[in-house]
Amino acid sequence: MQSYMWTNTHFDILKAAVAKYGEHQWGHVATLLPGHNAMMCEARWRQLQLLEQAQKGEEARPDPKDMDQDELEMLRIFVRDVGDVGDVVARVTHQAGKLCIR
Numbered sequence: 001m002q003s004y005m006w007t008n009t010h011f012d013i014l015k016a017a018v019a020k021y022g023e024h025q026w027g028h029v030a031t032l033l034p035g036h037n038a039m040m041c042e043a044r045w046r047q048l049q050l051l052e053q054a055q056k057g058e059e060a061r062p063d064p065k066d067m068d069q070d071e072l073e074m075l076r077i078f079v080r081d082v083g084d085v086g087d088v089v090a091r092v093t094h095q096a097g098k099l100c101i102r
Contacts, residue, residue, distance in 0.1 A: 006044060010036070018045060 010033060017029040023045070026038035033041060 006036075011048065014041060014045060014048070017041075 013032050014029065017032045021028040026042045029041045029045075030036055030038045036044075
């Protein structure tokens, strides 16, 4: 299978297609991006969303009021061992951003 790079034009088409079809019609979105399948389009869209959040300084934090006891305990351990969730998201999206540019 041939690998296709994502260009700025692809990103523009992806954004326009998601605006037209929504975030759940990846098959339709992919028809506008030859060489990219639905899974690739959705994955790239999710990466773009995280990257934009990180650039705006937003943090992808889970809302503790929506968590059960097990999830709260996992979050407590994660924060204790790893640190701030926002720092992790920023590190991951920074790496994703580097990959997007290449």
